[in-house]
Amino acid sequence: MSTIAKALGLLDLFSDARPRLGLSDVQRLTGRDKATVHRHLVALEQAGFLEQDTSTRAYRLGAALTRLAGMRVRTVPEVEMLRSVIDDLSRDAGELVHVSRLQGFDLVHVHHAEEHNHPVRVSFDAYGLPPLFATASGKAYLAFAPGGLLDLALADPRTQLPGAPAPNRMEVEGELKQIAQRGYARNRDALRLGVSSVAIPLFDAASRAFATCSIAYPTGRGGKATEAHLARLLMARGEEISQALGGSVPSHIVQLWTPAQERAAS
Amino acid sequence: MSTIAKALGLLDLFSDARPRLGLSDVQRLTGRDKATVHRHLVALEQAGFLEQDTSTRAYRLGAALTRLAGMRVRTVPEVEMLRSVIDDLSRDAGELVHVSRLQGFDLVHVHHAEEHNHPVRVSFDAYGLPPLFATASGKAYLAFAPGGLLDLALADPRTQLPGAPAPNRMEVEGELKQIAQRGYARNRDALRLGVSSVAIPLFDAASRAFATCSIAYPTGRGGKATEAHLARLLMARGEEISQALGGSVPSHIVQLWTPAQERAAS
């Protein structure tokens, strides 16, 4: 293992729960020699990746990180950031994966990836603006967005499928509550006949829902089991996808998305 | 020089102007051996600090940076982030340095540092809310804030010193224009008799003005020369201060703040 990897690995020891670490803490957590750990910490500090509190002598994440992260979001287009994660997810699921960002109440296309495993698969046009209430993505967003938004969305005619009956406010509220508890939204044949999908929200740096990721699959292919399987895949990568865009998922939702056995293991 | 420092130094080669670098680019820029550079790049990539474009094979800043940067802003209080920069600035200037954030049209105290070089120095209470138009900070903010704000600020009575004549809209506009050209705002005896100050805006991650940094000094001490000297110190650190808070200064303002001889050198 390269010394570079060892040193950079130290940064991963810091977390929201454990934002400040002393020399001995790091030494214990890594099992490495104190002298080694110290030299690594000093090197990271000199590069600005760590800062040392002058009074407690504890280390915390440094300013160079925000500087470089800012550079990344400015110079790397969203699509590039998403590519590898979304490709992986599409490969694992064997279905069409789709990321949209919210602009007002429009779901605008950001990126998609499709895998050609199945003979029958979902295809779609990337630039249509589907109505919020007719998609799993739209409902996933509303279920995790701040409260007031629902009324505004209901008032906007563009959020509904033309010709369809207006959604009942009580019913919708009930469904969103279910989604918030379950961790993902689902949809069967609502937007296009024969197409089902599951979706989760994505969160920005301030942990606000601002985009969504969905998997679409032919309704014919799967019953409850398929839906649950795809939803699991989606939720398992939910945090990674938000992070790829520079966001962070609120901890209670990370928990919701983490399978029970994994939670027990950690 | 430690290999860790060498590897981390590679990240600094990336910039807004040069966001993607190939192996040979990095080799040229550093003068190090190609094999060495390559191993460093791979190590950084494996840690997520770099990503390699699969088609062009060029490297760009990676997702680990945004993840860690997010952690930093969540876990490290603003005051902690500012401390070292502001302390340095206060030491260099030998005067009181002051950082405020805008909440509506209130300048709320974030952090300050005072140096005890001079026998006569400015002291102040940290928690007063000075009127926007009576301070260098307030004017620095307005001069670099989006246009519509000025009218809203003029309409708000709290932005003006009680008892003072209402500011003339044309005059104010002219002054803000001057400030925008000069790069900093100034103030003599407006808020408190015998106290002058110079101020610059601070920018957030989206490059919007959201806070200010000012240096206060006794009017008696300095004429034009002192003011210019302190303003230079302030502007020289302007980018660093914004960055400490996770923001980034628009490039045209960085230029405005960079002395002519330094610009020629780089």
Added chain:
DNA sequence: CTTGTTGGTTCACATAGTGAACCGATGGAT
């Protein structure tokens, strides 16, 4: 077909990293 790029790999060599032992300071317990 040459010539000059590019990204990447190999291996003998020496430099840079390692860790046991040590130091001084701090903070409880006794």
Added chain:
DNA sequence: ATCCATCGGTTCACTATGTGAACCAACAAG
């Protein structure tokens, strides 16, 4: 006041790790 544990940090002999000249394969322009 003394002991003991723990803290952050340093030293130095030893060797594992990093280094760089030489070497590929692939690609593009002349």
